[in-house]
Amino acid sequence: MQKTVVGLFKSSDEAQNVKRDLINKGYAPEKIAIVANGATTEVRAAKQGMAASSETGIGEKISSFFRSLTGEEPDERDYYADEVRTGGAILAVTVSDDRADQVADILEDYGAKSVDEQVATPASTTSRTPGKAQDQRAIPVVEEELKVGKRQIQRGGVRVYSHVTERPVEANVQLREEHVRVERRPVDRPATEADFNTARDQTLELTETAEEAVVGKTSRVVEEVIIGKEASERTETIKDTVRKSEVKVENVGASGSTRSFSDYEPEFRRDFQTNYAKSGAKYERYAPAYEYGYKLASDPRYSKSDWSTIESQARTEWSHQSNDCWEELKAAIRSGWDHVRGR
Numbered sequence: 394m395q396k397t398v399v400g401l402f403k404s405s406d407e408a409q410n411v412k413r414d415l416i417n418k419g420y421a422p423e424k425i426a427i428v429a430n431g432a433t434t435e436v437r438a439a440k441q442g443m444a445a446s447s448e449t450g451i452g453e454k455i456s457s458f459f460r461s462l463t464g465e466e467p468d469e470r471d472y473y474a475d476e477v478r479t480g481g482a483i484l485a486v487t488v489s490d491d492r493a494d495q496v497a498d499i500l501e502d503y504g505a506k507s508v509d510e511q512v513a514t515p516a517s518t519t520s521r522t523p524g525k526a527q528d529q530r531a532i533p534v535v536e537e538e539l540k541v542g543k544r545q546i547q548r549g550g551v552r553v554y555s556h557v558t559e560r561p562v563e564a565n566v567q568l569r570e571e572h573v574r575v576e577r578r579p580v581d582r583p584a585t586e587a588d589f590n591t592a593r594d595q596t597l598e599l600t601e602t603a604e605e606a607v608v609g610k611t612s613r614v615v616e617e618v619i620i621g622k623e624a625s626e627r628t629e630t631i632k633d634t635v636r637k638s639e640v641k642v643e644n645v646g647a648s649g650s651t652r653s654f655s656d657y658e659p660e661f662r663r664d665f666q667t668n669y670a671k672s673g674a675k676y677e678r679y680a681p682a683y684e685y686g687y688k689l690a691s692d693p694r695y696s697k698s699d700w701s702t703i704e705s706q707a708r709t710e711w712s713h714q715s716n717d718c719w720e721e722l723k724a725a726i727r728s729g730w731d732h733v734r735g736r
């Protein structure tokens with residue numbers, strides 16, 4: 394079974410951007426249609442081989458467009474015509490039933506317009522009734538996340554210079570000198586033969602010596618300066634604030650009075666004590682399920698629906714916003730729905 398997912402965008406450029414993204418994600422180009430003022434690209438089914446509309450007038454173009462997709466004209470033809478006439482564009486994607494929700498999410502992310510309020514809203518998913526999106530309005534829940542990274546900064550360092558200096562030094566050394574001394578002294582004694590032999594011709598020489606200082610220098614390494622870096626790590630706690638928007642849903646009774654979730658909580662706690670407390674579970678485990686049931690019952694989209702009608706859609710939305718098992722908490726969700734509905 395196939396479905397056509399229809400979204401209304403503010404301009405043809407927005408619709409074309411969505412089409413390109415869908416093609417990049419693997420959707421067949423011939424299954425994607427855009428209708429805008431002055432140009433229409435229609436879905437060409439393999440067996441139908443439809444050509445672009447040749448009808449004149451925006452209203453006729455819208456009618457032809459939807460007849461080629463669903464076989465029927467939309468109830469909101471005039472609204473679509475007004476939007477297209479003022480620059481808007483309609484984008485339709487024909488896909489298998491199991492891929493329709495995925496396409497609807499993509500159109501929603503791109504900001505498909507609400508029919509009645511013209512604000513960001515989920516795209517309508519339909520095979521015949523594109524006007525169902527008129528009763529929907531999306532209120533985004535925005536949450537900031539703290540992301541901490543690292544960067545390297547310079548905090549100074551050390552510069553080492555090396556050069557040679559000179560300084561005067563002194564040292565004491567003992568030096569020895571020899572001197573020749575010649576002395577004459579008078580003598581009066583008888584001469585002997587030995588004296589005559591000594592006095593014969595002869596030459597005597599004596600050498601004078603002296604020590605002088607010899608200067609030499611040697612070099613020795615007496616110290617080393619080691620230059621290097623060492624790394625250490627520290628843990629720094631970053632403190633900041635993040636923002637989160639919260640959406641509070643209150644049920645509006647027939648008389649116009651409202652009851653918040655906290656007003657119903659005593660009833661939910663009694664239901665928990667009766668049905669789940671004996672298993673040892675805590676109320677906090679089931680509180681999100683009761684609150685989800687409360688929100689479903691308070692949602693204007695489901696004001697005229699019963700549980701069997703909305704259960705499938707409720708399960709899909711639950712899987713998008715929670716990791717908890719639907720089957721385990723379904724009964725508590727249904728109980729929250731029934732309490733708010735007065736059952």
